[in-house]
Amino acid sequence: MEPESPAFPVPKIEVKNFSAFYGKTQALHNVDFTIYERKITAMIGPSGCGKSTFLRSLNRMNDFFLDFRVEGSATLDGEEIYGPAVNPVLIRQRVGMVFQKPNPFQKSIFENVAYGLRIQGVKSRSVLSDIVEKSLKAAALWDEVKDRLNGSAFSLSGGQQQRLCIARALAVEPEVILLDEPASALDPISTARIEELMQDLKDRYTIAIVTHNMQQAARVSDRTAFFLDGTLVEVNDTTKIFTNPEDPRTEDYITGRFG
Amino acid sequence: MAENVLPEKGLSLYRKVRNALLGALTAVAFVLAVTPLLAIIYVAYDRGKAALSLSFLTTLPGGFPVGIEGGIANGIVGSLILIVIASLLSVPVGVWAGLYLWDQSHTPLAKATRLLSDLLLGVPSVIWGVVGFYVFSTNTGYGFHWGFSGLAAGLTLGFIMIPIVTRVTEQALRDVPRSYIEGALALGASRFQVVRGLAIPAAITGIGTGILLGVLNVLGQTAPLIFTNYYNTGIPKNLVGSNGSVGDLAMQIFIYIHEPSKGLHVKAMAAALVLTLIVLLLDMGIRLLAWGSRKYAQRMG
Numbered sequence: 291m292e293p294e295s296p297a298f299p300v301p302k303i304e305v306k307n308f309s310a311f312y313g314k315t316q317a318l319h320n321v322d323f324t325i326y327e328r329k330i331t332a333m334i335g336p337s338g339c340g341k342s343t344f345l346r347s348l349n350r351m352n353d354f355f356l357d358f359r360v361e362g363s364a365t366l367d368g369e370e371i372y373g374p375a376v377n378p379v380l381i382r383q384r385v386g387m388v389f390q391k392p393n394p395f396q397k398s399i400f401e402n403v404a405y406g407l408r409i410q411g412v413k414s415r416s417v418l419s420d421i422v423e424k425s426l427k428a429a430a431l432w433d434e435v436k437d438r439l440n441g442s443a444f445s446l447s448g449g450q451q452q453r454l455c456i457a458r459a460l461a462v463e464p465e466v467i468l469l470d471e472p473a474s475a476l477d478p479i480s481t482a483r484i485e486e487l488m489q490d491l492k493d494r495y496t497i498a499i500v501t502h503n504m505q506q507a508a509r510v511s512d513r514t515a516f517f518l519d520g521t522l523v524e525v526n527d528t529t530k531i532f533t534n535p536e537d538p539r540t541e542d543y544i545t546g547r548f549g
Numbered sequence: 550m551a552e553n554v555l556p557e558k559g560l561s562l563y564r565k566v567r568n569a570l571l572g573a574l575t576a577v578a579f580v581l582a583v584t585p586l587l588a589i590i591y592v593a594y595d596r597g598k599a600a601l602s603l604s605f606l607t608t609l610p611g612g613f614p615v616g617i618e619g620g621i622a623n624g625i626v627g628s629l630i631l632i633v634i635a636s637l638l639s640v641p642v643g644v645w646a647g648l649y650l651w652d653q654s655h656t657p658l659a660k661a662t663r664l665l666s667d668l669l670l671g672v673p674s675v676i677w678g679v680v681g682f683y684v685f686s687t688n689t690g691y692g693f694h695w696g697f698s699g700l701a702a703g704l705t706l707g708f709i710m711i712p713i714v715t716r717v718t719e720q721a722l723r724d725v726p727r728s729y730i731e732g733a734l735a736l737g738a739s740r741f742q743v744v745r746g747l748a749i750p751a752a753i754t755g756i757g758t759g760i761l762l763g764v765l766n767v768l769g770q771t772a773p774l775i776f777t778n779y780y781n782t783g784i785p786k787n788l789v790g791s792n793g794s795v796g797d798l799a800m801q802i803f804i805y806i807h808e809p810s811k812g813l814h815v816k817a818m819a820a821a822l823v824l825t826l827i828v829l830l831l832d833m834g835i836r837l838l839a840w841g842s843r844k845y846a847q848r849m850g
């Protein structure tokens with residue numbers, strides 16, 4: 291095999307002929323899609339086109355909808371995410387997720403970040419403290435909260451809460467981070483901070499982000515995928531998608547002609 | 550709600566009249582709703598005040614007819630015993646069933662359980678009493694031959710409590726936001742970890758309220774006791790067998806009121822006031838607890 295180089299991105303998640311159903315409704319139709327390691331991949335498309343369904347399929351968050359099922363193949367480092375012997379809990383440890391609305395736990399700031407480690411059985415206070423500090427720093431929140439780690443997470447602003455949720459996800463050292471419209475409930479300044487943060491994180495993590503905001507997709511991502519009615523219309527380098535899309539439907543969407 | 554926000558002066562005459570009428574109706578409804586409570590407290594106090602004293606709470610009934618002297622210590626202790634037995638049965642079973650209904654909400658077994666507990670909620674308490682009698686008490690019955698006893702009554706009351714605790718627990722868990730649960734699952738928490746570490750703590754005041762509702766129900770029951778325990782003027786040493794009956798506040802009121810004795814009627818109403826105040830205090834207690842833990846959770850977590 292060729293030595294890895296930035297010019298040849300390494301596939302992290304590969305999805306082939308992937309379909310998803312909620313009961314009888316088909317939400318995704320035969321999607322073929324690769325997410326590359328240490329790249330930011332953005333997903334855009336009109337409401338209801340299946341972006342969240344796709345994202346949540348990648349860490350098996352949709353398992354909790356009883357009538358949800360998938361067809362086709364989705365692999366993480368070559369291993370089937372929906373393989374019969376796969377423990378979804380382990381997938382979720384490797385593929386973390388941040389949601390649209392900040393959802394901190396009813397716990398202190400410290401305990402929010404420590405939660406993922408605690409459930410893995412980490413008890414040592416010093417280990418926990420180290421990782422909590424590291425994660426809060428990585429989420430660019432440390433300076434704002436270092437003096438009140440034992441305060442309630444609910445006392446933080448919405449933007450801070452969202453960075454706390456990112457810190458919480460980072461603390462379990464995932465390989466992939468899925469972000470489902472992470473900034474849509476935030477003000478422009480908080481949004482800018484989250485976007486900066488993503489640039490910092492991209493050196494170490496594979497990131498996939500759903501966004502309704504096309505400027506945001508253009509600003510932060512390396513690759514962009516356009517979904518429409520449950521199908522993947524086009525995926526390509528972000529600059530290509532926004533300057534010279536191949537599919538006329540993509541062009542219509544990014545120029546605001548529908549959506 | 551929104552209507553009050555609008556500037557009053559722009560309203561048409563029709564809307565003004567309608568608002569006034571609605572306001573008057575609300576006031577009438579409010580008065581009708583609180584009158585019974587005030588009436589209960591007033592009547593019980595007025596009719597029972599002659600018997601009220603601290604020793605009324607701490608002494609056993611005496612004299613002739615029994616109860617004309619002394620107080621209601623037997624009833625207070627007995628009701629407490631019944632609450633403890635009923636809770637020991639119904640809290641673990643009901644909370645477990647509620648958890649199950651919440652977690653496996655769509656399985657056939659869960660649907661059947663839900664239907665069953667709704668049916669049980671509607672079974673009249675006198676029927677619970679008669680069945681409790683055949684199963685727990687009578688020597689010619691099906692099961693335990695415990696006689697009229699605290700254990701027979703406590704378990705019967707416990708079975709009445711189970712569906713209450715079950716349904717309230719399920720509802721309290723449903724009120725925990727989905728996003729909260731998903732946040733933990735996305736961190737690789739197992740179902741069990743989510744339930745134990747997040748869902749139950751978040752739902753705990755709701756679950757507590759459900760248990761309290763069950764306890765209040767137990768406090769107010771007489772029909773099941775008539776068949777499984779009847780009554781005791783003293784404090785029993787056993788909870789089964791021929792001397793196993795316990796006192797009970799509601800039964801005490803019921804029995805005293807049936808006696809042709811003015812003195813006992815006064816005692817009954819004094820006991821009624823005590824029982825009402827206990828219920829109100831318990832209710833306020835749990836509200837305070839819920840409020841306090843919400844405050845605490847907001848501050849700390």
Ligand SMILES: Nc1ncnc2c1ncn2[C@@H]1O[C@H](COP(=O)(O)OP(=O)(O)OP(=O)(O)O)[C@@H](O)[C@H]1O
Pocket residue numbers: 312315317335336337338339340341342343344355
């Ligand atoms: N739990 C569910 N049960 C049934 N259908 C669902 C469920 N979740 C989503 N769907 C359906 O699947 C389709 C795709 O939904 P999805 O949430 O993935 O869209 P989306 O692109 O994320 O939309 P949005 O931009 O509004 O978040 C929609 O038609 C939606 O109604």
Ligand SMILES: [Mg+2]
Pocket residue numbers: 341342343470
């Ligand atoms: Mg969505």
